[in-house]
Amino acid sequence: MPKRVDHAERRTEIAEALIRVAGRRGLHAVGMRDVAAEAGVSLRLVQYYFQTKEKLLLFGLEQLAERFGERVSARVRAAGDQPGPRAMVEALLMAALPTDDESRTFHHLYTSYAVLAVHDQALAAQPFIKNPDAAEDALTELLRQAQEATLLEPGVDARLEAVGLLAMSAGLGTSILVGQRSPESAVTVLDHHLNRIFRTGDEAG
Template identity: 40%
Template sequence: MPRQADHDRRRRQIAEAVWRLAVGGGLEEVTLRQVAAEAQVSARLLQYYFGTRTDLLLGALKILNDDAEHRARERLALLGETPGMHAIVRGVLLELLPVDEERRTRHLVYAAYFVRFLTDPDLAGVARDAPRALEDLVAGLITQGQDTGQVPRRVDAAAEAAFLVAGAEGLQSSVLLGQRTADEAVAMIDHQLARVFTPTPA
């Protein structure tokens, strides 16, 4: 009987085929047969692992999100054992920007999913909940910054978190469209963070 690692490898092989097709021309006209051909597996095997087309898109998106979370944790770990809240929030927000090839490809796949998010209720739920969860994370980090004197008490953590996440998502689109460079987007994030993370005088 195939090991779980073999199943996971095959699921990833199929998911990566979905991502390539998404980046190459979107997902609206992509069929199970096309994904099977791109992944070099049979249509029967693809359906064994993912079932319907919606199940396939959800499954490929979950693997992409799991990858993104894993890579984000790795990058945050590189900040050291005791990074300040400023550095952590900055690291979280930079995950939303296409600042390197890995993140650029990921965000192109997300962009290809966008129309499906608008029209498919199952996918819409995934897209609808993600920003709020990220806002809650950033708000919690800003609140911790207030508790340690890195952020003034007058700052509204929830409002700033919502603004920062929405701003980073908007910059993501402008970088993908070539309207701004990645460096310009990072500079704008840094400008906003400098406004929030003003140490409380001793």
């Protein structure tokens, strides 16, 4: 049976199985055997492509961050057609909210990894810590552009505002995740804050 096989592809498949099963049952509850079953391969294979569970988790995290980064930037690009930069800002912030299954899983697992990273140096050094920095830079740049087009209220510090908005979005995301808040109310909150930053361009005076 053993034809030559693309290792990278195989690893990706297994990592996606990890993400699926971890999304269903929680990262803490997932074992190598679960991942193997979910991926439809034997336990031995998971061991073969990842030697250790830690490496599997690390790679799964990379996969997760990559997939979600693509999702967010795709949404932002899609919003780029619309009139103002506010649409892109909204797209960036809203895309990070856990509104559907995929983003719920992302939020959930990202938070799980963050918790593990508190005491795991290997995880703490992982680029998923750097990804928020990228989002921060992107949002800051968007706000700066809006500022130059005099679309923002005076007195707004683009970087501080970007950091705050991202933190707010993340915090709201957690609230949604645990069922404390509905996605709709989170959107309302974010919108209100954007309204206080952007000069009123909505039809509602």
